[in-house]
Amino acid sequence: MKVDTHKVVTISYTMSDEQGSVLDSSDENGNLPYIHGTEFLAPGIEASLEGKSIGDTVDEHISADKAFGTYSDDLVFTINKKDINIDDTDLKKGLEFEAEVRGEIRYCLIEDVQEDKVVINANHPLAGVNIHFQAEVLAIRDATAEELDHGHVHDEHGHHHDH
Incomplete structure (x- = not known):
């Protein structure tokens, strides 16, 4: 076989x-x-x-x-904290989670947490x-x-x- x-x-x-x-x-x-x-x-x-x-x-x-895949700067983006479905107390740099990005489920990494925004990287590690x-x-x-x-x-x- x-x-x-x-x-x-x-x-x-x-x-x-x-x-x-x-x-x-x-x-x-x-x-x-x-x-x-x-x-x-x-x-x-x-x-x-x-x-x-x-x-x-x-x-x-x-x-x-x-x-x-190649690294894509387009898969690093900033969103408002209120638009992410994760409890504020859990939002921290290094948190990994799955989310739909451009129509497909991707592993995502929080790269930075600011006062009212979150920087997310959806590139594969x-x-x-x-x-x-x-x-x-x-x-x-x-x-x-x-x-x-x-x-x-x-x-x-x-x-x-x-x-």
Whole structure:
């Protein structure tokens, strides 16, 4: 079986920047199961795994535009505090949250809190970073209908969360 659309693929991986600093790895977070072809992974990462078999390895340098996108100044903006749906006591620099930005759900970071305004950055934290991606394919199986319907991998015991 090969890595292809709608296959559940489990990988061990290390992702680092151009200087060799580890950004993320299965050593820290455990092996990663995902449904291939659902845009769970960055496009360049997913493309590097396409067609691989169990035991195959990947060692790719992936440009920022194919990884987590280029940095866009247009995704840094200032809004009035009253227009953000977060309690004033929770509004602080460094707070991460999800919000709809230009029609898509994005992770956002509060970069600054002023008297009546908040500066928000909706760029991916790794936007603009070229990455070195190393991985080994550990397992491949067909995704279940339930997994495809929900858009994520379920553990061997089935479904254990609310939607």
